[in-house]
Amino acid sequence: MVSPSPHVIHARFQPYIRLVFSALLLSTGLTNAIAQTPDAQEVAQTLPNVVILATGGTIAGTGASSTTTVGYTSATVGVDKLIAAVPELKKVANVKGEQVFQIASESMTNDHWLKLAKRVNILLARPDVDGIVITHGTDTIEETAYFLDLTVKSRKPVVIVGAMRPSTALSADGPINLYNAVLLAGSKEAIGKGVLVTLNDQINAAREVTKTNTSTTDTFKSPELGMLGYIQGSKPYFYRQSTRKNTLDTEFDITNLDVLPKVDIVYGYADMNSVALDAQVAAGAKGIIHAGVGDGSIAAQMKEPLIAARKKGVIIVRASRVGQGIVARNGEASDDALDFVVSDTLNAQKARILLMLALTKTNNTKEIQRMFYTY
The missing domain is CATH 3.40.50.1170 (L-asparaginase, N-terminal domain)
Incomplete structure (x- = not known):
């Protein structure tokens, strides 16, 4: 028997060689693609x-x-x-x-x-x-x-x-x-x-x-x-x-704070009285947010109770129940003379928060007013 020449072998198996070669290329490509695809950990x-x-x-x-x-x-x-x-x-x-x-x-x-x-x-x-x-x-x-x-x-x-x-x-x-x-x-x-x-x-x-x-x-x-x-x-x-x-x-640090000073809110309304204010002061409030009508206005019957509270060392902040706008200092009350603070644009509930934190630093109303204009 005469053995076929190498060229004949090549011709006979050429389609298979091409198939194997293609498979190798595909496999290499998939491997590279997998290698380039980020896994969940990398993501x-x-x-x-x-x-x-x-x-x-x-x-x-x-x-x-x-x-x-x-x-x-x-x-x-x-x-x-x-x-x-x-x-x-x-x-x-x-x-x-x-x-x-x-x-x-x-x-x-x-x-x-x-x-x-x-x-x-x-x-x-x-x-x-x-x-x-x-x-x-x-x-x-x-x-x-x-x-x-x-x-x-x-x-x-x-x-x-x-x-x-x-x-x-x-x-x-x-x-x-x-x-x-x-x-x-x-x-x-x-x-x-x-x-x-x-x-x-x-x-x-x-x-x-x-x-x-x-x-x-x-x-x-x-x-x-x-x-x-x-x-x-x-x-x-x-x-x-x-x-x-x-x-x-901010200047506030609560790292070692376990208790915040007691601050309460008095809500303004027509024909209001000082019952709530007096009770809050008697209960030990260190600050009172007066959520007055309009520009933080104080009713005539509330002026003396607020002054009395201030004389006891309670910090009084005039805010507004309106919900928008600046509460003007020395606008609806003589804040300088009364030694009151105004809330700027903060609503009553947020003014309470700032006053609590302010009282952990100082009782000086000028300093507290600075804080209300800063934060």
Whole structure:
């Protein structure tokens, strides 16, 4: 038998050789592609690290049915379930959760604020934490936000978020609000902007935002001064920022504080009397916020009781129940002569917070007035 020549062998097996060669090329290409595709760990390393501190509220609430949007039970869903309900969070941040409290926010106290602020400061001091999200009931969300705005000692983002509908409701707003909050807390755009509040795709400053409607999802607004920006298409857009000092630039340190000075609010109305004021002073109030009518006006029958309280060492701050505008010093009262303080543009509930913190530093009304014009 005559053996075929090498050329004949080559011709006979050429199609197979080409097939094997192609397979080798494909295999090499796939290997290279796999090598170039980032794995989950590599992706995680590029995402910001955000800690969610849960405190309860409607965002963690449940109703009797999917159409229950009032009369529901707040603060029933834990932080792990809140996070699990929004799997899209994994695309924008490495998220960890802590259940700090589980309460309806109308039950928020000074003790809660101190504990929360201290925990936020501890977390933000860590290099592996890039931002904080706090889930919160909407009733006092503006107060907690402003307290943190004055006591957080970091420029890293702190974002407070809530919901107007419980987690079980049709079109519940909690999941998208939480997603936006985590996105914002992990963003470079939010660094140095102070404590932020986000609901309804809007970004507001802690100092200026307030709840304006009992039940609608667009309740949070910053009257007159306006919101800071929007969240759209998974990106924050800022158009302005608050000019008042906050966070790292404040003079308040709550590290070793266990109790805040007692400050109460007296609400102005026609035919008001001093019963509430007298009781609050007798109970040991160190400061009184007088939420007067109009430009913080003081009724004739309230002037002497307020003067008497001041003589006892109680700091009197004139605020307004109106909700917008500057309370003019020496406008509706002779503040210099009476040794009173005015709240500037702060509403009564936020003026109370600033006065409590101011009283941890001084009892001098001139210094306290400086603080109201600074923060």
